[in-house]
Amino acid sequence: MAKLPVSLTINGDEHDLLIEPRKTLLAVLRDTIGLTGTKEGCSTGDCGACTVIVDGKAVTSCMVLGVTASGKEITTIEGLASDGELHPVQQAFIETGGYQCGFCTPGFIMASKALIDENPDRTEEEFRYALGGNICRCTGYTKILEAILQAAEEVRSTS
């Protein structure tokens, strides 16, 4: 299949790539770039494991074609910590035990970060609904909710 030129900014690095139009952003991140932190749980847009942030918005990367992301700024789980410091959302997931097997965790962390960036003042109930696109099979969500609330609090108090 013919390949098309695409330039992506991923975690601050610029990548000029030739990719097949049928490849999803998820496939580009994982197979072409080798950033395997973003997970594939369903490939149909229903589990949120593949969530990354594109131009500030959380998207399920399995539902985006790589070519359509050209020129966009993408942040993946690998790009969240800065200068060796974990992001408050990452820190909160550790402290509350908001992960178990960890497979859903990159997706949850990215979705949580986007939600908190957008509005850290949500109530628990609002976060519950806002996270409804992400599936975790291990935790029962109790500690994930604790994590996002703790991180939102942290962001509120430092901004």
Added chain:
Amino acid sequence: MSEHSVVGQKVTRVDAVEKVTGAAQYGADVHPAGMLYGKIVRSKQAHANILSIDTSEAEKLPGVRAIITQDDVPSGRRVFATDKVLYLGEPLAAVAATDPDIAEEAAELIKIEYEVLPVVQDVTEAIKPSAPRFHGDDTKDGPNRREISTQIRKLSRDKENDHSDEISKLEAELENYPDEVYYNISAESHSDAGDVEKGFAESDVVVEDTYIIPRVHQTYMEPHVSVASADSSGKITVWASTQGPFAIRSGIAGTLGIPLTQINVIGTTMGGGFGGRFGVIITHIPAVLLSQKTGRPVRVQMTREEEFTDGRPAPGCVIKLKTGATNDGRILAREALAFWDSGSVSGASIGSTIRVRGVYKIPNLKVDAYGVHTNKSGTAAYRAPGAPQAIFAGESQLDEIAERIGMDPVKFRLINMREEGDPVPAGSNEPKVGYKETLEAVADAAGWWDREADENQGWGVAVGDWTNGCGPGGVYVSVHEDGSARIFHGSMDITGTDTAISQIIAEILTVPYESVTIRRGDTDSAPYSTGSGGSVVTFTMGNTAKLAAEDAHRRILELASERLNTNMDDLELKDGAVHVVSAEQPKSISLGELAAYSLSTTGGPIVGKGSFARQASTPALAAQIAKVEVDPGTGRTRVLKLVASQDVGFAINPMAVEGQIEGGTVQGYAWAMMEEMQYDENGNVNPGFVDYRVPTSADLPTVESVIVEVPAPNGPYGAKGVGEPPITPTLATMANAVKDAIGIRITELPIKPEKVVDALKGNGHSA
């Protein structure tokens, strides 16, 4: 627990940073150079003869490197179907290509001609003579015919006397049960204690009902995946996302006829398992075969859809249950007849039907269980395999009895619970278990005793029991010159078990938890370890770790006694150093100094070894209470409160234990209210998250967990396996709460809104 400094504490898990930064390597993250992508070609029919498989078009597709069928399995062991398929999604062939999309395209190009056969998906239909048959000699007698036949056999064995009259009478009696010749039976299991007929006769109340529990998928978030690499010497390396690397190694060896030592299985970080990640055929064998054929590493990864059509989910079942009790609340008898849907192969956990016994004194108990073939994939374990189904029936019916005799459901359970020393059917006596403590704890925490309910609201309670397994394992621990300790073992971390092992080692070596690190080896390097399932890890590996640390501890004291010139009995290891007890001149030496010193001794470095296989386990109880509100218009049930208590023996890491309770309870909730794999004559019809809904955070509130600690005599620090019990009572907890809210007993799961609406209209599944 103040007597311990590391165990019993909420510590950060050893894998914390890698899990929140995306660094953890799961199966699909492994990408050796030159790797090809495999794809399994699957049946598009639920039951059919295979007339032909034509791979010629697919072979021409650029990028295709190999196509294999059963002809390419040198051992002849069945990996792919040849002449017949028994379910939608059954593997027929596999492709390896340079790109995953090419592999998928090639799979689509393979032409398969089918001759479609009749399909049966319902166990109650599959046992009838009219049902299509799957495997040869598979008829079995039902309970009455079995009993009569046993008597006939007994009489015919007695050669001294003439029983021909009795025998012909009995033979005539057999004719009364024509429906009790069951077809398509994959397995059976029976037990009979006391005299149930007598028990029912003496009962004031007898309730009988049929409970239907659907097949559900474990739905671990990481689909099955393996990467296999066969080198030119024949050595095979497999990166496998599995609960049991050693089981996969022997599975590959057995299936393909390869010596064990030629196979190295590297367990990758596991994206959930819940019992469903032990199978060897599913992706590992096709990956190995493709790699052998192409000489390149090959990854075989299932899609979510493939997980639903060809995973190994938990079996559904139909349980007919009858219970008798006295008006003062004593259960006298219980009888169960269960049909488990084992799919196209045997293996459903039919033996778990006995769990209808629960944790109660039931003097008369009879259980007959059958596994039944249908046109579905086979089944596997799912968190306390078989228990949620049986306990759903048992605990639902208990509430019906309680209602009829006018007794509070918690009190009714408390009256009947077994106590320490009570006989249990296996012949032993009940150990000390916190049955009552756990139920009382949840009742107190939930506010059961002064519960209130508005209109359309209801409360439900249920308990479920499970006993952790155990198995062989080995652990090494080394102490290094900086005083740190390094653990080496071969068991897969299952949500925090590596952390628990590290805590135990730190506790015994009296070093900070942070200075202990843990490494898992592959099957080439690590000592044997049992699979991480059956809640075994903390029990087994915890005990193993303790032995290893105690072994190191001995060597440490030996070195210190040499170094400090003191009798070993006068030494004590504390806070990471050995101290001379009651010395006038306080003398001590740190672990780091001892480790450095050890290198120049004749005895050598500090290496502790632990090896363990089994000790008697102690049952654990989970007790749960739900408060719900049912919308009579839409039939929707909203959970207002869900409280879960569990006797965990001892919580080595309370945060991880809470996580297990919360997660297991929500899985139970989902089985009760949402999940169901649906089948028709075409096979599974809901192979994705849109039609097979699993809970999200929006579906239910915070689960409140209550930890109860009644130590297990043989558990490390008294710990019991905690992973499985929490799913066992939730199905009944929810059904009992809905019954309390709407006044109608729903006996068929899941309790979807439409079922509630039907029940309220009077045409539902009411008791």
